[in-house]
Amino acid sequence: MLTPPATIHALLFTSGEPLSRKQLTALLDFTDTELSIALKALATLLEGSGVVLIETATEVELRTVPEAAPFVGKLRENELARDLGKASLETLAVIAYQGGATRSEIDWTRGVNSSASLRTLLMRGLIEGREDAQDKRRMRYSITTETLAHLGIARIEDLPRAAELRIAAKKEALDSPV
Numbered sequence: 001m002l003t004p005p006a007t008i009h010a011l012l013f014t015s016g017e018p019l020s021r022k023q024l025t026a027l028l029d030f031t032d033t034e035l036s037i038a039l040k041a042l043a044t045l046l047e048g049s050g051v052v053l054i055e056t057a058t059e060v061e062l063r064t065v066p067e068a069a070p071f072v073g074k075l076r077e078n079e080l081a082r083d084l085g086k087a088s089l090e091t092l093a094v095i096a097y098q099g100g101a102t103r104s105e106i107d108w109t110r111g112v113n114s115s116a117s118l119r120t121l122l123m124r125g126l127i128e129g130r131e132d133a134q135d136k137r138r139m140r141y142s143i144t145t146e147t148l149a150h151l152g153i154a155r156i157e158d159l160p161r162a163a164e165l166r167i168a169a170k171k172e173a174l175d176s177p178v
Helices: 006-015 019-027 032-046 066-081 086-098 103-110 116-122 146-153 163-173
Strands: 052-055 058-062 128-129 139-143
Touching: 006 019, 006 032, 006 058, 019 032, 019 058, 058 066, 086 103, 086 116, 086 139, 103 116, 103 139, 116 128, 128 146
Parallel strands: none
Antiparallel strands: 052 058, 128 139
């Protein structure tokens, strides 16, 4: 059985983004005091590991330690230097033609997990994630002006066959179990 700090570590690692303290207390069925104790224990466990627990008044997140910055920078430079792969381009197309999409919608459309593609697109500033208005527990991704500039178009409507494909995507989304 996982300890509370290990459980929080797993949740933060899996989310890949900040989790609210409120969300953590609900997931773990903890009081605020129990969460604070578990977070302190996790911070102690992470010492010397290359990862640090970042806490604000409302959110908690895992990040790399500042000393790792030169190495993380090299990794990101390598990632950003590569061309976007087929998976990232597919993911970008789904987001663009659907006028925004959640990860589950993208995964369902593509038929595979799109986490790595989303990370690449976020790192490059080609998409942005915002809280989904329909379900605050998930992110809705949309393209950025950087994407439009990269594609050489001024508006999303300038995408080839945009109107036709958007109608087909909405129809399919209505028929999907997601």
